[in-house]
Amino acid sequence: MPALFATVRQFFHRPWLLAALAALASAGLLLAISVNVALQQMKQSESAQMNAQGERFLERLEQVFGQLREAVDQLQAQPLRGCDPLMLTQLQQVALKSRFIYEASYVEGTRACSNRGDERIIEPLRSPDIQGPTYSYWLNTTTEPNENLAALMLGRGRFVVSTSRGHLTDVVDLPPGGSLLVVLDRGTRAIPVLGPTQPWPPTTEWPPAQGKSLIELPDRLVYRMSTKSPDYQLVLIAPRASLPLKLNGLLWLLFPGSLVLAGCIGWLVLQLILQRRSMSSELQHALRRGELQVLYQPIFELDSRRCVGAEALVRWRRPDGSLTSPELFIPLAENTGQIRQITDFVLQRVLEQLGQLLRANRQLYISVNLAACDVMAPRIGRVAARLLAHHRVAPSQIAFEVTERGLIDVVVARDNLQALRAVGHQVLIDDFGTGYCSLAYLQTLPVDCLKIDKSFIDALGHDAASSGVAPHIIRMAHDLHLRVIAEGIECEDQAQLLNSEGVNYGQGWLFAHPLNARQFVELITRGRRVAGRRIDDEP
Structure with missing residues (x-):
């Protein structure tokens, strides 16, 4: 079969x-x-x-x-x-x-x-x-x-x-x-x-009432x-159809027009497939040529402003220096199955670049995003175990982030996530509130932390309809004894408000832009905040 x-x-x-x-x-x-x-x-x-x-x-x-x-x-x-x-x-x-x-x-x-x-x-x-x-x-x-x-x-x-x-x-x-x-x-x-x-009456109800x-x-x-x-x-x-009928001239145009439009649709589908094939092929070459790079978005403790970890982000810089947005190539990779190679690449690059730092700082962790295909299968656990053993890094220092949309089958996902937690990995729910993960499901999932999506952070302090979502998620997380990380913090007022609501951790441009491995190591080893630069500003 x-x-x-x-x-x-x-x-x-x-x-x-x-x-x-x-x-x-x-x-x-x-x-x-x-x-x-x-x-x-x-x-x-x-x-x-x-x-x-x-x-x-x-x-x-x-x-x-x-x-x-x-x-x-x-x-x-x-x-x-x-x-x-x-x-x-x-x-x-x-x-x-x-x-x-x-x-x-x-x-x-x-x-x-x-x-x-x-x-x-x-x-x-x-x-x-x-x-x-x-x-x-x-x-x-x-x-x-x-x-x-x-x-x-x-x-x-x-x-x-x-x-x-x-x-x-x-x-x-x-x-x-x-x-x-x-x-x-x-x-x-x-x-x-x-x-x-003629048969009479023509209908069972005659004469008709409507007149x-x-x-x-x-x-x-x-x-x-x-x-x-x-x-x-x-x-x-x-x-019916015994009277001399004539189709409107416009209707006669519908038939050849339909064929022409169908041909155009076929041509557009072909172009789209070829374009996706082309990008898929380029992405495969990018993996081989090392065009993908990993950056680190630091995560800080809001009280002490101490860096406790980072989220690994993958970026694709072309040979000409241009950047391809992750919003373009990540969905493509998920559709073509190349996302597994990208996840393995990110995990391997994190340990290669930060293995020594992680061994020296046992409380520091790096979170890696998982696609739906890896949430629904136990493969990533075996890959992580092999790489962690090779680099002598504790499983607790590698966390895995999953999105609500990746929980296609909650029962299967629960078993695979529980297997990751059983060996020491942390499990984080990313962009919580934007998917369909209900409280009933959340209570049964093996989760350590919730990450509040940036859209809800931006609404804080405003009259927007979503301004009350973040406080609700925070209270729910506390009731379930989960840690909370706020994403996309860009101003001090947001950080103070979130801290007053009981949020202990946050990430965003208020603290640092995504950093390369050298900058992140410098941030940790010197114990100070480094003013990061945008990825498109880097040489």
Whole structure:
């Protein structure tokens, strides 16, 4: 299994492959977003078109109904009755003056005459589909595609006028698969006037309570057209995506734009990988060429201002004299696994440079920072034991600092830290208060000292929201019988305030800047404070 993981890791540890995968993933994501945007836009366009078409249908259908009512009112008002030549002439005149009237008829029992022929025998008219106080309506329920069949008949008295399917088709221009229905009996029954029969009601709850004109269903659009008559309602139903849809020009640009953007993302990923690879390679060369150096940030007792130890800091000075910030190469080293080499280098350099000083000052200690990978594994204990034995330095003089963020698994970390304490090393929690180490966990961890982060020290004496964090950490540390070191002390007021709060130790530029090994030895051996210089000021 480890060999398989190593093979997979090696396979994916290729810049071009990772860049291609990033480009493909981003292309898929961007295209999916583009398709979703396009579909949403299409649905909005489809709904807008249906809404506009429904309003246009309603306007035209009102014209049809208006002409039918006007024609039958005119026939009812004239005095002629019976099927004589004068009546035929009157029927023809009414039909010619109206664009939408297909036939105007006079019906008396089984005898009828119309503008389309003389008197003839007909089947008695069935009961009207809608019986109003003034008008009667007959709706043709046949679905035969015959434009000369009457689709709608309106009657008053003994006069009946009708419009044909052809006339209505010219008016409404139904979309493919769409239907125009007349809804009766308060929405419980629907008769198709044009188009195929549709399932009715279109939803389980009909009519909808919200009273919207356009109802959007997953597979259909339903447009309700309120009419002037309370006896019926017109409804237009069309399948979704049956209307002529057009994508906005901007949406067409999303697809090639997504591919271009995905290519740019892949290129940026490639550049980032190559840059990190380049820095990783340079860091490896720096370790071999000795470009890394160790500086020492002294730790002082606040009462006596006596130096009791130092924190080992690693710096990378390039051959051209420029410095690379630890904030850049330390996270890179943690990601690439080079942090173990750096930790071993720092530990070895501390003992090489200060071994004699530590042997002569048994109360002096140097703290070394541990990365998460060494907190979660027992490796560093073995390395430290070998180096300490070689340089004849007591384990109590090498302390290890861990950050809260390095405590990935508290149970595993507790066992490894306890193993370090068991042989005499001190354990310090660095930058306490900036991570996620709760008091409950802290009580179970084998810890000797808490270091308060500089951000909380800077807030002391101010009205900042974090000004009360440092005193709280100090009280908590005292309750747990832990020592406290304040980081980043830069002025005398901070030192005095911290000392009054019960903090015994501190480090910062008030006392000394990071010192090289020679300056730190001079500080200890002469027993005085040395005005340190910034690392970037050193030759």
